[in-house]
Amino acid sequence: MENNDLTAAVAKINSAVANVKTDIDSIKTAAQYQAEEDKAAAAAVDQKIADLPAEGTLPLADKEDVTAARSAYDAMNASAKTYITKLDTLKAAETKIVDLEAQAEADSIIVQMNAVIAQIEAKEASAVDAYNKAVTAYNNISAAVWEKAKDTKTAMDNALAKADAEQHVQSNVTIAEGSSVGVALKDKDGNILPLNIKLSANAEVKADSITQAKNSIEDKAAILALNIGINKEALSAEQLVAIEKDGIMVVLSVDLTGYNTDDIWVVHIKDDGSVEKIKATYDAQGKTLSFITHSFSDFVVMATKITTPEGSGATGPTGTGTTANGVNTTKNTATGITAENTARGVAAVLLVIAISGGAALIWKRKNCQA
Numbered sequence: 001m002e003n004n005d006l007t008a009a010v011a012k013i014n015s016a017v018a019n020v021k022t023d024i025d026s027i028k029t030a031a032q033y034q035a036e037e038d039k040a041a042a043a044a045v046d047q048k049i050a051d052l053p054a055e056g057t058l059p060l061a062d063k064e065d066v067t068a069a070r071s072a073y074d075a076m077n078a079s080a081k082t083y084i085t086k087l088d089t090l091k092a093a094e095t096k097i098v099d100l101e102a103q104a105e106a107d108s109i110i111v112q113m114n115a116v117i118a119q120i121e122a123k124e125a126s127a128v129d130a131y132n133k134a135v136t137a138y139n140n141i142s143a144a145v146w147e148k149a150k151d152t153k154t155a156m157d158n159a160l161a162k163a164d165a166e167q168h169v170q171s172n173v174t175i176a177e178g179s180s181v182g183v184a185l186k187d188k189d190g191n192i193l194p195l196n197i198k199l200s201a202n203a204e205v206k207a208d209s210i211t212q213a214k215n216s217i218e219d220k221a222a223i224l225a226l227n228i229g230i231n232k233e234a235l236s237a238e239q240l241v242a243i244e245k246d247g248i249m250v251v252l253s254v255d256l257t258g259y260n261t262d263d264i265w266v267v268h269i270k271d272d273g274s275v276e277k278i279k280a281t282y283d284a285q286g287k288t289l290s291f292i293t294h295s296f297s298d299f300v301v302m303a304t305k306i307t308t309p310e311g312s313g314a315t316g317p318t319g320t321g322t323t324a325n326g327v328n329t330t331k332n333t334a335t336g337i338t339a340e341n342t343a344r345g346v347a348a349v350l351l352v353i354a355i356s357g358g359a360a361l362i363w364k365r366k367n368c369q370a
Contacts (some may be wrong), residue, residue: 002352003232007090014059019310022140029222034079035069037080038076038077038079038080038082038083039080039083041076041080041083042076042080042081042082042085043082043083043101044072045069045073045076045084045086046084046085046086048065048068048069048072049069049086049087049089049090050086050089051061051065051266051332051334052065052066052069052089052090052093055089055092055093055189057098058093058096058097058099058100058102058147060100061275062097063097063100066087066090066093066094066097066098069090070090070094071092071124072287073087083142093289096103096366097146098144100147102142102144102145104242105141105142105145106141106149107135107147108149109137109138109141109149109152109163110144110148110149110152110227111152112137112177113134113138113149113152113155113156114152115130115131116131116134116156117155117156117159120156120159120160120163120195121159121163121235123163123167123195123196124195124196125194125195125196125235125236125239126194127160127163127194128160128191128193128194131160133155134156138153146274150204156221159321163195164192164195167193167195167196167197167198167199168184168185168186168192168193168197168198168199169182169183169184169199169295170182170184170199170200170201173201173202173203173226175203175224175225175226175340176203178186181224181226181252181253181254181308182201182252182253183201183226183228183250183251183252183253184199184250184251184253185197185199185230185248185249185250185251186248186249187246187248187249188246188247188249188292189249190249193248194233196234196235197229197230197235197239197240197248198230198231198234199229199230200228200229200230200231200280201223201227201228201229202226202227203226203227204227205226205269205298205300206269206298209269209298209300210222210225210300212267212269212275213225213267213269213275213300213302214302216267216275216277217267217277217302219304220263220265220302220304221302221303221304222300222301222302223256223259223302223303223319224252224254224300224301225299225300225301226252226298226299227251227297227299227344228293228297228299229296230248230296232296235327239282243294243295244294244295245294246294246295247292247294248292248293248294249290249291249292250290250291250292250293250299251288251289251290252288252289252290252301253288254287254289254301255287256284256287256289256303257283257304258306259303259306260303260304260305260306261282261284261303262282263303263304264276264279264280264281264282264289264301264302265266265278265279265280265301265303266280266289266291266293266299266301266302267298267299267300267302268293268297268299269297269298269299269300270295270297271295277292278291278292280301288291289301300329339346
């Protein structure tokens with residue numbers, strides 16, 4: 001074979017080898033095919049995310065699209081997820097949806113509480129019940145919703161405290177020159193009364209009321225006499241029946257230091273002239289006297305003065321008493337005048353400071369939050 005023929009044969013062989021090598025190099029591995037599939041899947045999910053409205057304009061109505069994008073991402077394998085470029089955008093959209101849902105829930109609660117505020121300001125009989133229902137709804141919301149609705153809750157609490165004070169409290173009823181007492185009404189359990197009930201109190205008792213009181217309890221002194229009433233004509237028949245059945249708690253702010261506070265009675269001289277003797281409870285710490293009555297007219301507080309033996313050197317007793325019953329401190333319920341309050345509620349406290357042998361009333365309101 002001539003050299004030229006040999007050279008040509010070698011060239012053909014080299015060309016064939018080169019072509020085979022090119023063909024072999026063009027054959028993809030399974031890993032390469034998988035990578036291409038993962039990239040394609042990631043691109044599709046990225047497009048779903050890109051199709052969502054911008055975070056600032058994303059509406060709650062697009063929640064399903066956000067959920068679909070999240071489901072598509074979660075269905076991808078770990079390798080495909082490495083090719084995703086818009087995961088942060090998806091997370092921001094999910095956060096926005098959560099915030100929009102919280103706002104929608106808050107808006108519902110806010111509408112409910114604003115309606116209650118209107119009822120409170122109108123002094124409707126059902127306002128306290130509506131308040132308690134709104135508080136229950138508020139207590140059941142999430143922390144995120146609570147944050148959005150808390151200002152309205154505070155406004156509702158303040159409205160109720162104001163209305164309760166206007167309707168059920170007289171903080172300065174003059175009983176003698178330089179001396180006054182506070183009078184407040186609550187229901188039998190110590191909760192706020194319906195707001196259509198209005199208290200009226202003064203020291204203008206009938207002349208014979210004190211005489212009748214003294215005659216009914218001869219071993220005690222009459223230390224305070226008040227005429228206490230409510231606006232019966234404005235109440236429903238159902239309310240009047242409930243008052244007759246359950247009664248109303250009367251709370252007087254009065255310093256009874258120096259009296260036997262374990263044995264205090266209130267004599268109720270009724271409009272028909274009959275006399276009712278009511279056992280009263282004194283709270284020495286808060287200096288309040290409470291009792292339950294089922295009707296209103298003249299009331300005379302009867303107590304025994306504690307005398308100090310002459311020459312004992314004692315400066316005089318301060319008196320002892322028992323804590324008033326019926327005080328309710330549960331969060332977000334309407335409790336009226338209470339000794340304390342707790343979280344997400346508003347309460348009021350009657351404090352008495354003895355002044356010139358009398359008592360001055362300080363009305364103090366405190367806000368609370370759970």
